[in-house]
Amino acid sequence: MKHKFLSKRYWNSGATPMAEVVELAYKYDDLINLSLGDPDYITDKHVIDASSLDAHNGHTRYADSLGDIELRKELVNFYKNQYDYEVSDREMMMVVGACHGMYLVLEAILDDGDEVIVPAPYFVPYYDQITLARGKAVILETYEKDHFQIDVERLRTCITNRTKAIIVNTPNNPTGACLNKETLEDIAKVAKEHDLIVIADEVYGGFSFHEPFIPITTFDGMKERTITLGSFSKDYAMTGWRIGYVLASNFIIDCIRNINEGICFSAPSISQRAAIHAIKKRESILPPMVEEYKKRMFYAYERINNIPEMSVLPPQGTFYLFVNIKGTGLSSMEISRKILEEGHVLVIPGSAFGKSGEGYVRIACTVAVEKLKEAFDRIEKIKF
Numbered sequence: 001m002k003h004k005f006l007s008k009r010y011w012n013s014g015a016t017p018m019a020e021v022v023e024l025a026y027k028y029d030d031l032i033n034l035s036l037g038d039p040d041y042i043t044d045k046h047v048i049d050a051s052s053l054d055a056h057n058g059h060t061r062y063a064d065s066l067g068d069i070e071l072r073k074e075l076v077n078f079y080k081n082q083y084d085y086e087v088s089d090r091e092m093m094m095v096v097g098a099c100h101g102m103y104l105v106l107e108a109i110l111d112d113g114d115e116v117i118v119p120a121p122y123f124v125p126y127y128d129q130i131t132l133a134r135g136k137a138v139i140l141e142t143y144e145k146d147h148f149q150i151d152v153e154r155l156r157t158c159i160t161n162r163t164k165a166i167i168v169n170t171p172n173n174p175t176g177a178c179l180n181k182e183t184l185e186d187i188a189k190v191a192k193e194h195d196l197i198v199i200a201d202e203v204y205g206g207f208s209f210h211e212p213f214i215p216i217t218t219f220d221g222m223k224e225r226t227i228t229l230g231s232f233s234k235d236y237a238m239t240g241w242r243i244g245y246v247l248a249s250n251f252i253i254d255c256i257r258n259i260n261e262g263i264c265f266s267a268p269s270i271s272q273r274a275a276i277h278a279i280k281k282r283e284s285i286l287p288p289m290v291e292e293y294k295k296r297m298f299y300a301y302e303r304i305n306n307i308p309e310m311s312v313l314p315p316q317g318t319f320y321l322f323v324n325i326k327g328t329g330l331s332s333m334e335i336s337r338k339i340l341e342e343g344h345v346l347v348i349p350g351s352a353f354g355k356s357g358e359g360y361v362r363i364a365c366t367v368a369v370e371k372l373k374e375a376f377d378r379i380e381k382i383k384f
Contacts, residue, residue: 041237051274067094121353148177171317343378
């Protein structure tokens with residue numbers, strides 16, 4: 001990418017794993033795409049119709065830079081009703097998806113060289129976002145033998161006098177792991193002992209299969225040191241609407257609002273109206289979707305564990321399976337390419353999620369069981 005018109009800091013960068021996946025999705029007419037976490041569900045019809053009516057009634061102008069006040073009040077009610085957690089409408093800001101929120105947060109809290117602990121495997125953009133905000137990502141490995149739980153003693157060894165924050169992503173993308181209550185309590189204890197910020201990526205909060213999801217900000221003493229990233233993309237099948245939110249102390253919210261004024265000022269007003277209608281219908285939208293994803297996940301789990309060279313842990317949450325392919329003797333990139341070229345099935349190599357992702361591929365169960373059956377029928381025929 002070297003060019004005199006480009007910033008030198010980008011001369012050695014290439015296409016991101018996500019960008020490469022998007023290109024590959026067009027390679028075969030019969031391709032089954034199990035790569036990106038984009039639900040096959042269409043946004044609920046009531047949400048589409050109601051937000052369209054709102055647009056006709058004039059909600060087409062800039063929204064408040066913090067977000068539509070009606071939407072913020074609905075989020076206040078949601079956290080109170082769901083978690084008995086008190087948050088005010090001045091302690092939140094609507095953003096253009098959680099990735100936008102993450103960048104604003106990192107830009108607000110990091111000084112040059114500040115360190116952010118990132119449990120790995122990690123969501124692809126984290127590393128570059130930290131670098132872009134002039135911070136340093138410190139990788140904390142998690143392992144399949146521990147069900148990808150964070151080992152708190154290893155966490156302690158990552159802390160230095162430059163550590164500013166730790167990212168906690170549960171339910172986790174890419175592994176699907178859900179951090180248990182005891183682990184979250186231990187992380188909270190470490191954060192308080194070392195005066196750290198916890199950046200809680202809770203985009204998949206609605207997709208915890210075995211135990212009720214608990215936001216870490218609700219733990220004693222954690223509200224003032226937790227920044228929560230939420231999204232309507234997964235819980236409500238609204239990826240294309242690009243709407244998420246940040247919960248944090250009001251001085252942080254004020255700071256990210258000021259930063260965002262030079263980026264996009266406010267989240268789209270029409271998308272925020274859709275989010276209002278979605279959150280009001282949460283109990284009719286989310287549960288049947290979660291049940292369908294569970295059905296797909298457990299079907300895929302059984303099929304994967306019947307392929308001799310592959311294995312995967314029982315599903316815990318999200319709609320991702322992090323498949324161990326070490327038995328093939330191939331790298332995650334090689335196995336992904338082989339599955340694509342010989343089976344016309346697109347998955348993401350685990351190496352995209354950090355070094356500890358090598359030896360795995362991520363499968364997104366975002367197609368119906370019938371399509372999953374066809375995908376695994378094809379994969380079973382491949383000679384590894």
